[in-house]
Amino acid sequence: MSQVLRAKWLPLLVATVVAGIVLGIETKSFGASFNVYVILQTAAFDAVVGLAQMVVLAVGDMSLAVGGIGGLVTIAIGNAVDVHHWPVAAAVVAGLVLGTLCGVVNGVIIARTQLSGFIVTLATGSAFTGIAYGVTSAIPYSSVPSSIVSLSQGRASFFPYLLLVAFGATALVGAALRWLPDGRTVLAVGGNRDAATLSGLSRTRALVVAHGSSGLLAGVAAVMYMGVLQSATPATGTDWLIISFAVPIIGGTALTGGEASSVGGLIAAVVLATINDALIVLNVNTNAVEMAEGLLILAAVLAGQVGRLASLQGRGRGAGRSRQGRRSASDTAARGSGLEPVAQ
Amino acid sequence: MSAREPLGMPVTPGEPPARRRSGGGPVPPAVLPPPVLELRDVSKSFGGVAALDGADLVLAAGEIHALIGENGAGKSTLINVATGVFPPDAGAVLVDGEPVELTSPRFAAEHGVAVVHQERNLVGAFSVAENLFLGRAPTRHGLVSYRRVADEARPWLEQVGLGLDPLADARRLSPGQAQLLEIAKALAQRCKVLLLDEPTSSITEGESEHLFAILRDLRDQGTAILFVSHKLEEIYALCDRVTVLRDGRNVVTARPLGEVTRDEVVHAMVGRTVDAAAAHDHAAPVGATRLELDSVSTEYGHHGVSLAVHAGEIVALYGLVGAGRTELARCVVGLAKITAGRLLVDGEPVRIRNPYDALHRHGLGYVSEDRKAEGLILQHSISRNVGITIWDKVRHRLGWLSESRTRPAVESHVDRLRVKMQGIAQPVSGLSGGNQQKVSAAKWLAAEAEILVFDEPTVGIDVAAKEEMHQLLRELAHGGAAILLISSDLREVVRLADRILVMGDFRLLGELANTGDYPTVSRVVMEQITSSVHNVGPA
Numbered sequence: 084m085s086q087v088l089r090a091k092w093l094p095l096l097v098a099t100v101v102a103g104i105v106l107g108i109e110t111k112s113f114g115a116s117f118n119v120y121v122i123l124q125t126a127a128f129d130a131v132v133g134l135a136q137m138v139v140l141a142v143g144d145m146s147l148a149v150g151g152i153g154g155l156v157t158i159a160i161g162n163a164v165d166v167h168h169w170p171v172a173a174a175v176v177a178g179l180v181l182g183t184l185c186g187v188v189n190g191v192i193i194a195r196t197q198l199s200g201f202i203v204t205l206a207t208g209s210a211f212t213g214i215a216y217g218v219t220s221a222i223p224y225s226s227v228p229s230s231i232v233s234l235s236q237g238r239a240s241f242f243p244y245l246l247l248v249a250f251g252a253t254a255l256v257g258a259a260l261r262w263l264p265d266g267r268t269v270l271a272v273g274g275n276r277d278a279a280t281l282s283g284l285s286r287t288r289a290l291v292v293a294h295g296s297s298g299l300l301a302g303v304a305a306v307m308y309m310g311v312l313q314s315a316t317p318a319t320g321t322d323w324l325i326i327s328f329a330v331p332i333i334g335g336t337a338l339t340g341g342e343a344s345s346v347g348g349l350i351a352a353v354v355l356a357t358i359n360d361a362l363i364v365l366n367v368n369t370n371a372v373e374m375a376e377g378l379l380i381l382a383a384v385l386a387g388q389v390g391r392l393a394s395l396q397g398r399g400r401g402a403g404r405s406r407q408g409r410r411s412a413s414d415t416a417a418r419g420s421g422l423e424p425v426a427q
Numbered sequence: 428m429s430a431r432e433p434l435g436m437p438v439t440p441g442e443p444p445a446r447r448r449s450g451g452g453p454v455p456p457a458v459l460p461p462p463v464l465e466l467r468d469v470s471k472s473f474g475g476v477a478a479l480d481g482a483d484l485v486l487a488a489g490e491i492h493a494l495i496g497e498n499g500a501g502k503s504t505l506i507n508v509a510t511g512v513f514p515p516d517a518g519a520v521l522v523d524g525e526p527v528e529l530t531s532p533r534f535a536a537e538h539g540v541a542v543v544h545q546e547r548n549l550v551g552a553f554s555v556a557e558n559l560f561l562g563r564a565p566t567r568h569g570l571v572s573y574r575r576v577a578d579e580a581r582p583w584l585e586q587v588g589l590g591l592d593p594l595a596d597a598r599r600l601s602p603g604q605a606q607l608l609e610i611a612k613a614l615a616q617r618c619k620v621l622l623l624d625e626p627t628s629s630i631t632e633g634e635s636e637h638l639f640a641i642l643r644d645l646r647d648q649g650t651a652i653l654f655v656s657h658k659l660e661e662i663y664a665l666c667d668r669v670t671v672l673r674d675g676r677n678v679v680t681a682r683p684l685g686e687v688t689r690d691e692v693v694h695a696m697v698g699r700t701v702d703a704a705a706a707h708d709h710a711a712p713v714g715a716t717r718l719e720l721d722s723v724s725t726e727y728g729h730h731g732v733s734l735a736v737h738a739g740e741i742v743a744l745y746g747l748v749g750a751g752r753t754e755l756a757r758c759v760v761g762l763a764k765i766t767a768g769r770l771l772v773d774g775e776p777v778r779i780r781n782p783y784d785a786l787h788r789h790g791l792g793y794v795s796e797d798r799k800a801e802g803l804i805l806q807h808s809i810s811r812n813v814g815i816t817i818w819d820k821v822r823h824r825l826g827w828l829s830e831s832r833t834r835p836a837v838e839s840h841v842d843r844l845r846v847k848m849q850g851i852a853q854p855v856s857g858l859s860g861g862n863q864q865k866v867s868a869a870k871w872l873a874a875e876a877e878i879l880v881f882d883e884p885t886v887g888i889d890v891a892a893k894e895e896m897h898q899l900l901r902e903l904a905h906g907g908a909a910i911l912l913i914s915s916d917l918r919e920v921v922r923l924a925d926r927i928l929v930m931g932d933f934r935l936l937g938e939l940a941n942t943g944d945y946p947t948v949s950r951v952v953m954e955q956i957t958s959s960v961h962n963v964g965p966a
Contacts, residue, residue, distance in 0.1 A: 261571075262570040262571050263569070263570060263571070264564065264566060264569075264571060267553075267557070267564060267571055268562070270550075270552065270553070271550050271553065271561060271562070274550040274551060274552050274553065275548065275549065275550045275551070277548055278548035278549060278550055278558075278561065279550070279561065279562070281532050281548055282548075282561040282562040282563075283532075283533040283536070283562050283563075284561070284562040341550065341551070341552045342552045
């Protein structure tokens, strides 16, 4: 219970619920069952995209290829069903396997080359997108199987079936990070790379597991997305980047690695979707919606910084000393040379 | 290969554990069991500088073996060789008399050699118990079983006297508790050799006492323990035998401590040789006070540090690694916060918020000890590196910088320091360490900083470059600069400094005028440091 009270996303959730209730009373459309369904459907999708990024953040890396993999999986499934007339289930499984493989490739390249995930996934991500466009000549497959559509659009009153998918994915990822030895390896490598490798853990394995799961989750998100859109378009994934970072960051996952909160991510997804919808209901300019999301991310990151500094100072002198020493030692030579500090 | 078994090793009959020293009495010449870990004639160089030069180490089951030596004597290198962090260039490592090739820390652990490094290696977000079994957490049906993790951790935690909730976050531990957890982690690997690198450097006296009790216990159960420390009191209270390293060689090898006096140990550490070139011009006229610290406390934990540096003077800040000298310098130039006390430049209290302030408002420069990470931008040219401090001065009226304007300003300083280079357009990365250090210093000369903090200016550079650096520091002081010299090289300190401040555990332990007499100065300084456990520090 106390853990819930300390969670970084709690104030945000409370604010959102209060705002939601006020909006529900003040406006007719916001509280309507269909509108709540739309919010939760968006949140379900956002949550899974966020998980795809979160598992990579957990290992202390990042992936810019979540969207690229999503696009490639979308096209693979569309192609298999539309052109080759595969059974839907087989096509979806093949798509998810493909997504996982793409992630594994990322992990292997990063581990082997010692390059940062940023560079590697920037490159592979746009390669995946390029393949998706190449295969389709930029023309979407419009005949998305009805089973996928009915899953993505199905609802019981205000409750979208997709939310069950998001719940399942959140629970599985959370459990894997908590109880699977591979999940613990991911967090240990993310939390203290030296300690983990000195203890005989394999960083390569951690990277492959994290990026592989990220690819799988991106594939799941792709299936959800094509059902909602009723179209398997190669443009899928091109706008996932911001949401993939926003969800885990607002949800309390550390950008530095070693800590992840899948439940926090799910709640962050609901918060983001609610704010997004509320601004539309209130007839706010759509450009302002994006700005609001940006400010929210900034606020979440700042809150995380404040929390970390506070916990640092609360610790013993020696521990704080060595930590801060190491952190400040990473200041650049430029700063040490008396160059004017720039905003960081 | 349990840690609990080595008593079964061929101990000479009729020698019960009672032969252990109690109190300060001499050790009877015992026939020790054969060595568990042995390093023979080990050499290791880094970039042409020999860190170890034919060093030996012999560890027997059931002893606590002290390893001491000055900074840079090769202690850490020896530990790293023994644990497979890197292979020796020459020499052999033997475990139980068998030569082994320890190619990784993991491999060393399998041979029963565990190490507790000075740097704590804990995953903060994980529980105490999980850190204990990092990478080997007990599972049930393939899932980590936290109940088993906690249950199996408990005896190890109890063994080191950590009465903690095994599921508490590791980041909440005090430094002392973290230290004990590291030891428990080593024990949980069932090690028979335990190497401890300065385990008491960041823990309290009470915690140290507790640690010693545990180490004695382990020894009596047959573990071979290597204890690296600078504190002679601790060593005499705890250890059985001692090995002293100096300049990568053994000066004392595995002698029972009962046979060696404190004086002998200190002498062995610092050497007896009088430095022929120790003659520093101590008649240098000292000018006005330029930099002054008045009862300064800092965010790093410095407390009540007061010092003054005058124009034309070199003041050395000597101490062991981890004493807090670099951290103090970082606070002076505004990289970290001063939490109490005053910082004065030319008698005026000032607040320096960052190195930009320090340089451009107060003419204060800091030449970092880590030239590669903090002193230089390696891929940039010499010209750009030196020019970095004077862009404001050499830029064109309309704001742009050009090589033709930077060049003259840079060249004179680079020439003065006799940097060996192909030209000032050469990237700094291609220069030798000594020349890199000169470039790092040159940028502060170009900026005309008059108060200079040199942090380990001669670490890792060759003898000739070192001599030139020393010459430069003297010239600067003669020219009226106020210099604070942070150095772990006592010979360098004796050679250059007018006054010597000794720092330990983030406090000033004392101050002495430099008489230039190396044996006397080194003795006084080492006394201050080694007795710092009981020293309350200056008022």
